[in-house]
Amino acid sequence: MSRVFNFSAGPAALPEPVLRQCAAEMLDWHGSGMSVMEMSHRGPQFIAIAQEAEALLRELLAVPANYKVLFMQGGAIGENAIVPMNLLRGKTRIDFVDTGAWSQKSLQEAGKYGEAHVAASSAATGYDRVPPRADWQLDPDAAYVHICANETIGGVEYFFDPDVGAVPLVADMSSNLLSRPVDVSKYGLIYGGAQKNIGPSGLTIVIVRDDLIGQALPCTPSAFDYKTVADAESMYNTPPTWAIYVAGLVFRWIKDRGGLQAMEAHNRAKAAVLYDYLDATDFYRSPVQRDCRSLMNVPFHLKDKALDAAFLKGAEARGLVQLKGHRVVGGMRASIYNAMPIEGVHALVDWMQAFEREHR
Numbered sequence: 001m002s003r004v005f006n007f008s009a010g011p012a013a014l015p016e017p018v019l020r021q022c023a024a025e026m027l028d029w030h031g032s033g034m035s036v037m038e039m040s041h042r043g044p045q046f047i048a049i050a051q052e053a054e055a056l057l058r059e060l061l062a063v064p065a066n067y068k069v070l071f072m073q074g075g076a077i078g079e080n081a082i083v084p085m086n087l088l089r090g091k092t093r094i095d096f097v098d099t100g101a102w103s104q105k106s107l108q109e110a111g112k113y114g115e116a117h118v119a120a121s122s123a124a125t126g127y128d129r130v131p132p133r134a135d136w137q138l139d140p141d142a143a144y145v146h147i148c149a150n151e152t153i154g155g156v157e158y159f160f161d162p163d164v165g166a167v168p169l170v171a172d173m174s175s176n177l178l179s180r181p182v183d184v185s186k187y188g189l190i191y192g193g194a195q196k197n198i199g200p201s202g203l204t205i206v207i208v209r210d211d212l213i214g215q216a217l218p219c220t221p222s223a224f225d226y227k228t229v230a231d232a233e234s235m236y237n238t239p240p241t242w243a244i245y246v247a248g249l250v251f252r253w254i255k256d257r258g259g260l261q262a263m264e265a266h267n268r269a270k271a272a273v274l275y276d277y278l279d280a281t282d283f284y285r286s287p288v289q290r291d292c293r294s295l296m297n298v299p300f301h302l303k304d305k306a307l308d309a310a311f312l313k314g315a316e317a318r319g320l321v322q323l324k325g326h327r328v329v330g331g332m333r334a335s336i337y338n339a340m341p342i343e344g345v346h347a348l349v350d351w352m353q354a355f356e357r358e359h360r
């Protein structure tokens with residue numbers, strides 16, 4: 001067996017010790033005689049698994065007591081509708097900060113339920129930055145302000161928690177949740193699909209402040225009403241049991257490695273290896289302004305895009321896979337989530353240097 005360095009944006013690489021533990025427990029979880037996949041979600045064994053996963057997530061993020069942690073389904077794209085259905089609360093306007101493809105998608109979907117308004121945008125500069133907070137045109141009567149904390153496609157990340165006053169701040173953190181500490185109390189709601197930095201696809205994580213729950217639009221499906229989900233402790237309908245189990249193992253793995261501060265140090269070190277090289281050469285180029293460059297998703301372009309295919313082919317031959325950029329932006333993208341070891345980033349930069357020597 002040989003494992004590659006997988007730079008996929010998602011579903012993405014998982015920590016190898018977690019995969020090994022899944023394999024070891026696959027047929028017989030802790031003497032139960034069955035796989036976690038075969039357990040009733042209402043049985044004591046799975047309930048213990050889910051409760052431990054939630055407790056670990058709360059501990060890692062220091063989630064305040066007045067927030068619910070919900071394990072849902074439908075992905076972040078599902079939340080693009082579920083959030084407005086739950087959070088409009090009799091208001092009409094929603095303020096969006098447009099930083100690229102994912103915030104665009106959120107904005108378009110929310111427009112089905114409310115009046116989605118662009119409070120700030122970096123479209124004019126090719127989505128290369130987060131618009132400075134001072135330029136945001138916010139409505140104090142908006143239902144909430146929505147940001148995408150890390151644009152997975154464009155590689156633009158927030159390194160501040162925007163102060164939006166009394167209006168709840170909602171963040172799509174699909175691709176950077178658990179990459180570093182976050183002050184949850186600065187947000188009304190945080191959501192994300194698990195398959196980037198947390199676990200298998202199928203699980204959506206929602207962290208929502210208590211006072212925002214319980215005023216969903218009457219048309220909201222019960223399974224997507226935060227109140228129904230919270231009251232049933234995320235078991236209103238059958239939850240994605242396997243994904244919750246694996247996510248719990250990932251949470252334990254993060255804790256054992258020193259928690260989110262240690263993760264941040266690890267992620268900053270990895271990103272620095274790549275960005276330092278991108279800045280030192282003119283053969284490759286980062287399209288993102290320095291102070292907003294994502295620690296998780298690093299898009300880059302070759303000087304001559306006619307060389308893209310050869311670059312990818314050579315990378316693959318070295319076990320460096322899924323580096324092709326998203327079709328919207330082209331070029332390359334290296335996703336270097338928690339589970340990517342620094343050796344993978346060094347191997348990528350070694351290949352980039354070798355390719356540059358050959359083709360410059």
Ligand SMILES: *Cc1c(COP(=O)(O)O)cnc(C)c1O
Nearest residue numbers: 075076077078102152174175193
């Ligand atoms: C991947 C991603 C999504 C889409 O998530 P799904 O789980 O496919 O619904 C939305 N937002 C961001 C920031 C993402 O990275």
